[in-house]
Amino acid sequence: MTHAHRHGRRALRFGSLAVAIVLALPAMAQEAAPADADAPELDAITVTAQRRVENIQDVPMAITTIDRESLEALTASGDDIRLLSGRLPSLNIESSFGRAFPRFYIRGLGNTDFDVNASQPVSLVYDGVVQENPILKGYPLFDLDQVEMARGPQGTLFGRNSPAGVIKFESARPQDEFGGYARIGYGSYETLNVEGAITGALSDNVSARLSVLHQERADWVNNTRNGGGDDLEGYDETAARAQFLFAPGDNFEALFNIHARKLEGTARLFRANIIQPGTNELIDGFEREEVSIDGRNEQQLDQLGANLRMRWDLGRVSLYSITGYESVDAFSRGDIDGGFGAAFLGPGNFGPGFIPFPAESADGLPNHRQYSQEFRVESNEWGRFDWQAGVFWFDETIDVDSFSYDSLSAGNPQNGYATQRQENTAWAVFASADFDVTDKLKLRGGVRYTDDKKDFTAQRVVGPFGPPIAPISVSPSDTDVSWDLSAVYAINDDVNVYGRVARGFRAPSVQGRLMFADATLPADELVTVADTETVLSYEAGVKATLWDNRLRVGFALYRYTVDDQQLTAVGGAANVARLVNADRTVGQGAELDLQAWLTDRLLVTFGASYNDTEIQDDNLAVFGCGGGCTMRDPAGTVAGTFLIDGNALPQAPKHVYNLTARYGIPTSHGEFFAYTDWAYRSEVNFFLYESTEFTGDPLLEGGLRAGYLWGDGNYELAMYGRNITDEEAIVGAIDFNNLTGFLNEPRTWGVEFKARF
Template sequence: MTKTRTALRPLALSIALALPLLAQAQQSAPDEKAARRAVTLDAVQVTADRRVENIQDVPMAITVVDGEKLTAFTSSGEDVRVLSARLPSLNIESSFGRAFPRFYIRGLGNTDFDLNASQPVSLVYDDVVQENPILKGFPMFDMADVEMYRGPQGTLFGRNSPAGVIRFSSARPEQTFGGYARIGYGTYGTANLEGALTGGLTPTVSARLSVLHQRRDNWVDNLHNGPGKDLEGYRETAARLQLLWQPSDTFEALANVHVRALDGTARVFRAGAIAPGGNRLAAGIRRDQVSLDGANKQTLDGDGASLRLRWNLGGVTLHSITGYEHVKVYSRGDIDGGSVYVFPPVLPGQALFPAESADGLPYHRQLTQEVRLESNDWGRFDWQAGAFWFNERIRVDSFSYDGFGGPQTGYATQRQDNTAWAVFASGDYDLTPAFKLRGGLRYTHDSKDFTAQRVTGPFGPPIAPIHVAPRGSNVSGDLSGLYQLSPNTNVYARLATGFRAPSVQGRLMFADASLPASELVTVANSEKVRSLEIGLKRQLWDNRVRLGLAAFHYQVSDLQLTAVGGIANVARLLNARRARGQGLELDLEAWLSEALYVTAGASINDTRIQDPTLAVFGCVLDLCGVRDPVNPDPARPGTYLIDGNRLPQAPKYVANLTARYGVPVGRGEFFVFTDWAYKSSASFFLYDSVSFRSQPKAEGGLRVGYSWRDGEREVALFGRNITNAMYATSGIDFNNLTGMLNEPRIWGVQFSVKF
């Protein structure tokens, strides 16, 4: 509790600073003239059910992030991980840095760092599912909005979405010429350049070109090779070209081509970063210093295209969405995080043994095709139905090195061909003007052909190719009802099921070649989720306050888990018999006065693994203080029972707040924008330990600026992580108390122009 109170102080301070403004706004509420003058909330249009609807009329917990928030969040060049805890029940972390984000919604996610890992959170970018975890890191720029749908979304979206969906929507081309340019510069040579141009090429064809360039100088000194800044720099460039053809009111075609290139350093691992006997950072840890004797490099190149077609055939509209994605990545790092090797206890910069490895995705190709037919205002009954096809082919290469930046000592490879197809149907029916029912079904079939082998091993002989071909089929669906209590108040209930296809894990680099093939290449069976959600959506105070409340309970059968690291130094897929989660969520936005706009979100997620016999290896030599009971099974020595543990990377409490205060000054507006995000403690791994747990922390951002010419010009000073909070976001448990840190504090200036 003491840690929690300490972490909440910056958030509490920002709320306290806003209280006088809130009080002033509340005192003015009875004034009818003031109420008439006050700004009201615009209707929020979302596409959670693949139709454009008012968020208040959708029976589901949804959070939307608009363009101004995204501008503030990403002003220092941050990637998609900046959304973590800035939406209720959402956590995002990575051991690959910018290249490989791992998403968790309501506690459901996957800690696996393999380039072949599947995730229960689906990311959909411009209507195309991004399945491989590397694809999920494509930058956010020139966005219309970001929408998060919590709970199983198996009926209408892509594949493997039992936890929820994050949906990114780019700004569309327009016939009227326009665009914007935004440039920012800050600490450590951080630069963020973003812009777009749009306009008509002909009376029926319009285009939009969007570009992004982000960079940061190396700012972390590797003490092992002498003075100088060596690590944590990056250069990232992305671009997107869209062409929209609208020859008539009944047809449109939207083509999208996009590219991405990243060159920088891999995630920096820090040996002995976590103090033994607790989860605080060790004394002497400095954010800008490490001591590594291995190489560090990361490169990524990706491209893709999509074609979205829409025909209005009168009573129905036909949609076709074709997608292509391709990405290559290589990441090499000093996994032990140190340069001095000793027996425990270990200090910062010290490790038990050297470990240096690299992973690459030399070949990747994803193809998707969706065809969907939807009704056009059929009165009390509307429906949609369609089919979806997915194919992905990948090759993953893994390398090991001598641990001192030297020659290669091992090579292993994985190959996978994954094909899935589905048919689906959904409908909604107005039983009465106040009561609407919705429901849908989806049949999915998923097949994988996977082969792994170790060509050379650092500690053992080659392992001959091992082939597995798991298959899975499922019928998932949802049923919901929404009742209008009053013109401003809706209540709803939603039952939904979700499905995640069988997964394969075959990291053979450090495996014991004497083990049977079934333990070298592990397969997790299909995962199924059943969820119940009830909620309330209400608009208050003459449409100046919008409130969303949700309570949920879910149960997962055959939960797919990845036991990574530990004393076994391998990654294995497991199925837990069951897991359950339950909690509450809040979404709030309000104009508290003409000048003050506030949003807030909060969630409570209580998760539990329910499997009395499930056991995993703990950290090496129990340096982390495992708190789970030792497994009494003599066939599994050195393992711990994890029944009753919370899901990994699943903080129980998440809270966020944004506030924007603007006042007219001269011919423009002076504004202050602040945002805060809080996460309570969460375990890094499946087992519960003293050390491998995050600390409760709050991070804040600030943006102070002046805009003029009706917002067409703007200059602002910004700060990210303004309290300079420093804590471990994840760890490596096979060597010592190695940790990874959050992003540093960045101050800077930003200028933008619209035309």
């Protein structure tokens, strides 16, 4: 059966399901029995996915939010932003850098590149400012009002590098009334999680909010190469945010935000030969709390940023200005081979398992700064027609240092040094409008023109295995037009259906990691450039609020085509990272969001997604693994390469499910409650090629939080558990040396106290 026939049959099944749901929901709304006057109702969810505050039901795209209580449950054990993985439909997050560098995937679209200069197709916006560099995207989650994820291309209002979607974080704003909260938790591995905020008026026109977070964990993994005692997997992280709101009247406000982050701890811990050959399972006798490495492992990060958001109400229109600055300094060093010694030293001088050669390296980000400015004009309720338009400017400079070390010599001396420098400037103009054709039908559309330019230079100053490589410079640039069209139709007061078509793009990318490159290769193979990728996406869905506002449901079907998709062939037998463009990638699927009060005491949320992705390029080949894996793809024309046509995208699970349930038992003075959350993703390929060993098994993780609320909800004492079933799973790998893998987070238990004032 051809790919087209398979896609057609799947689309037909999805379409039939969508029609059935659309036809059933109005009937459900009409037949719902009257609710008890005291029955709980779902709170209205407002979002800003279209840069306006709107009810989520009226926005013509798939959007999921996470509220404050859910975030508190997820962050109880000090976990970083990867905790969101699987908690939203179609979302996967992973990292080979640990806490410092998350990689996001929405509907299968992401980037496995581990370079700190890598571009990603998922845009992250924190307090109105795009966080372009992947290191910036790891900023901790604390004192937030809400998290929103808008799926599908968002190129009109959020610009380039958002063809997969946008994740938005909004910090809790300053309030005039004095208040705040304090939260402290302690758990397994001496995990400490402290968070708090204080807010109030400083004068008649100025209010402020100070938010702080501190997370730490003791080392709990023993490196058997240096005797007893725990050496690894600890961290110490602190972040803070200060906000000042100046509001002299209803017609103007200015919100200033300054934030900082400091992290010291362990880089991602790689473990040599933990995968059983011929399978993707952990080896017999594997011990999570032990490693045997001869390299150093450390990670430091310092981040400082600020933004100023201003709004002028000019009557018929409002003017908005968002000014952003971000800077980060990072260094991460690890034992990449995951073991000790090397096979050429003879028997007994290497392990665990076969270690062909040592690999210890580090990446540094000694200089980074990002400036951005947006001006936007928005109409103020013009009746049937409303609009917004604006201009955007972005400027980023980044320096990357790469180091190699000799693990076999005393003191692990440095034996290699390479550099990268990139200057990226972009500007855009955009406009968007909506028109109420009738009381039931609303049309929306928008367009954005973007100009993007990069100046990139890379060189190898000292090579561990080869001569220096003279500076190589490239300057890719492009212009592009992204757009979207959508329609929302109200079947009745409770049920909306919508359709959306959108075009997005990712600007040209550069990859120039020269540390281990073959100096005899031509310059265009040493520094690779990926051309602009474009995506055209079609989406249709239904959103409804039923059962007297006790049930909210959203369902979406989508299909997209990516032309010239930017892919990164990382590692492999060639031990280099190269950018390539695939002729085409096709993705399609279905997504479900549901929240419901099943009883007066039981609140449940459920999310589900099916994401089917396929690379379509008859001639695209990448190097296979260099670590003894079992390849499943046909060989390419160049020795050691394999054709990847027909493969799913890496780190793109077909199935993602999440469930939360909260049950409360009121008392005369408070409430006993229990909250549980579960996330499942199906198997994934770690790399562009398919191999038996480098395939991640399905993963199911659950959390638990149970406790007591009293004092009108101002005080809370709870116990928590994360990964409560103690799942032990390989979530990523290194493929150029041996069967090296890295794991999910361990099971943790703890207690927590929170007070609001």
